[in-house]
Amino acid sequence: MLNTHTRNLYQDVILDHNKKPRNYRVLEGHSHMAHGDNPLCGDKIDVYLTVDENDVVVDVSFMGDGCAISKASASMMTTMVKGKPLDEVNTLFREFHQMSTGKLDPDTEANHLGRLKIFAGVRDLPARVKCATLAWHTLDAALKGDRKVSTE
Amino acid sequence: MIQTREAEKNTALLNVDQIREDFPVLGRMINGMPLAYLDNAASSQSPRQVIDAVKLYHESHHSNVHRGVHTLSQEATSLYEEAREKIRAFLNAASLKEIIFTSGTTDAVNLVASSFVEERLNEGDEILITHLEHHSNIVPWHILCERKKAKLRVLPINDRGEIILDNLDDYLTSRTRIVGVNHISNALGTINPVKKIVEAAHRKNIPVLVDGAQATPHEIVDVQDLGCDFYAISGHKMYGPTGIGVLYGKQELLEKMRPYRSGGDMILSVSFDKVVYNELPYRFEAGTPPIAQAIGLGAAADYINSIGKKAIQNYENMLLDYATRKLGEIPQVRFIGTAREKASLVSFVIDGVHPHDVGTILDGEGIAVRTGHHCAQPVMDRFSIPATTRASFAFYNTTEEIDRLVAGVRKVIEVFDA
Numbered sequence: 044m045l046n047t048h049t050r051n052l053y054q055d056v057i058l059d060h061n062k063k064p065r066n067y068r069v070l071e072g073h074s075h076m077a078h079g080d081n082p083l084c085g086d087k088i089d090v091y092l093t094v095d096e097n098d099v100v101v102d103v104s105f106m107g108d109g110c111a112i113s114k115a116s117a118s119m120m121t122t123m124v125k126g127k128p129l130d131e132v133n134t135l136f137r138e139f140h141q142m143s144t145g146k147l148d149p150d151t152e153a154n155h156l157g158r159l160k161i162f163a164g165v166r167d168l169p170a171r172v173k174c175a176t177l178a179w180h181t182l183d184a185a186l187k188g189d190r191k192v193s194t195e
Numbered sequence: 196m197i198q199t200r201e202a203e204k205n206t207a208l209l210n211v212d213q214i215r216e217d218f219p220v221l222g223r224m225i226n227g228m229p230l231a232y233l234d235n236a237a238s239s240q241s242p243r244q245v246i247d248a249v250k251l252y253h254e255s256h257h258s259n260v261h262r263g264v265h266t267l268s269q270e271a272t273s274l275y276e277e278a279r280e281k282i283r284a285f286l287n288a289a290s291l292k293e294i295i296f297t298s299g300t301t302d303a304v305n306l307v308a309s310s311f312v313e314e315r316l317n318e319g320d321e322i323l324i325t326h327l328e329h330h331s332n333i334v335p336w337h338i339l340c341e342r343k344k345a346k347l348r349v350l351p352i353n354d355r356g357e358i359i360l361d362n363l364d365d366y367l368t369s370r371t372r373i374v375g376v377n378h379i380s381n382a383l384g385t386i387n388p389v390k391k392i393v394e395a396a397h398r399k400n401i402p403v404l405v406d407g408a409q410a411t412p413h414e415i416v417d418v419q420d421l422g423c424d425f426y427a428i429s430g431h432k433m434y435g436p437t438g439i440g441v442l443y444g445k446q447e448l449l450e451k452m453r454p455y456r457s458g459g460d461m462i463l464s465v466s467f468d469k470v471v472y473n474e475l476p477y478r479f480e481a482g483t484p485p486i487a488q489a490i491g492l493g494a495a496a497d498y499i500n501s502i503g504k505k506a507i508q509n510y511e512n513m514l515l516d517y518a519t520r521k522l523g524e525i526p527q528v529r530f531i532g533t534a535r536e537k538a539s540l541v542s543f544v545i546d547g548v549h550p551h552d553v554g555t556i557l558d559g560e561g562i563a564v565r566t567g568h569h570c571a572q573p574v575m576d577r578f579s580i581p582a583t584t585r586a587s588f589a590f591y592n593t594t595e596e597i598d599r600l601v602a603g604v605r606k607v608i609e610v611f612d613a
Contacts, residue, residue: 045556045606045610046226046227046228046560048559049558049559052555058612061611062612083567084567084581084582085568108581109549110550110551110552111548111552111611112551112552168555171551174551
């Protein structure tokens with residue numbers, strides 16, 4: 044049996060996405076791309092997006108190396124933002140960031156996080172917040188046209 | 196079975212239960228479990244004797260050193276200088292003039308880079324380090340080489356994590372201005388043959404700096420026997436406070452070196468036209484030093500001596516053997532660093548599980564280990580891994596704590612289905 048803190052974080056869904064990451068590939072013909080680094084952990088990630096003329100994310104993928112938290116977060120991010128218009132993607136990014144840093148309680152405050160709520164546990168583990176948010180920062184950077192982002 | 200009896204004998208040399216009583220933090224509960232502190236190579240815990248020495252200084256003797264004629268200042272000065280003598284004896288340096296208080300090992304290396312090597316390093320010259328170094332014994336040299344258009348050369352290591360000495364002579368050239376080597380690798384635990392390296396370098400009149408941060412808590416360090424020119428240590432790696440370290444330097448070299456930081460206390464006289472620098476070791480201790488921390492470090496040396504270096508070594512070697520054997524029974528555990536001469540730490544990876552996940556799950560069990568690149572990224576690159584999990588043992592650790600570590604690692608493997 045795991046301790047409560049760690050059990051909250053290492054739920055089956057996260058372990059499953061870690062083991063079988065979704066949308067784990069280079070996206071050919073992408074319109075946006077950025078590379079993210081977490082120098083403290085050595086986590087590395089590339090996020091690719093194809094955004095159509097109506098500002099909808101029609102496809103998204105990632106590649107990278109990192110811990111289970113960063114990998115599962117990236118994997119679940121891709122499944123969440125696929126097919127969504129950019130304004131909704133930006134809202135998700137903001138809310139995810141707020142939840143991870145303990146500024147939004149997804150159980151009591153209105154939000155659109157849905158199954159991403161599973162990452163709420165990182166707020167109790169300050170050293171791991173950056174693991175969960177790296178993919179999202181990289182996605183944000185890609186959409187803003189920055190090619191590189193670091194969580195330092 | 197001889198080994199088991201040997202282990203029992205070593206355990207008997209130390210009364211670990213009594214020793215643990217000296218370390219208040221070891222009584223803490225973490226996530227509902229008793230703390231098993233296995234991150235001693237990053238920073239070791241302080242015994243009450245160190246904490247009390249610092250406390251007593253603040254409560255009764257605090258003042259500035261080397262300045263006032265009043266009672267407190269004289270008391271603070273003698274406590275500070277007594278600490279210097281304790282460290283001199285601890286390292287077996289020939290003279291008090293050779294013991295310079297710094298803020299730590301990093302500061303000590305930077306002192307040598309800036310005050311000794313810089314003016315001796317010209318374009319095309321070389322600095323030799325090893326593939327095992329901590330960033331603190333890489334980056335100051337890298338910066339210096341870049342500025343001077345000099346070359347940073349690196350002695351390779353083998354798959355065990357041992358420095359390859361076969362071609363050492365080829366690496367020691369007429370352009371080599373200094374050799375930097377750690378006594379014990381913080382990432383892998385390898386105990387390096389520094390005396391041999393010093394002898395080879397000295398045959399060609401090349402000075403050697405030894406990064407001793409990991410060695411002082413484990414090894415009997417005798418700078419005169421090693422023959423090294425500089426030896427750098429940190430207080431917090433040897434049960435003392437943070438913010439204090441020591442640079443040992445041979446007097447004849449220190450005499451010739453220009454000052455490092457400048458300001459008060461490192462001068463004899465100052466006018467706007469002329470400054471006369473203070474004598475050794477004060478020339479290299481500008482400004483008000485970390486007085487309380489130096490006193491704490493002296494108390495830490497006393498504490499280590501009271502237990503005995505030999506007894507510490509024997510006991511920690513027993514812990515190392517035990518941990519290596521028990522973790523080695525887990526097929527998914529792969530050790531990184533299997534040197535024949537090793538200090539009491541194990542660095543390992545579990546295929547398919549990132550060390551940070553290992554670290555978080557172990558923390559949930561109250562077990563503190565270090566996960567990451569250990570400020571030794573070239574070592575990680577050498578073994579083609581981003582990071583390891585490292586458990587490093589002190590004389591206050593027990594085989595029961597290692598059993599908990601092993602159970603924790605088994606739990607990680609189960610959770611991750613590795």
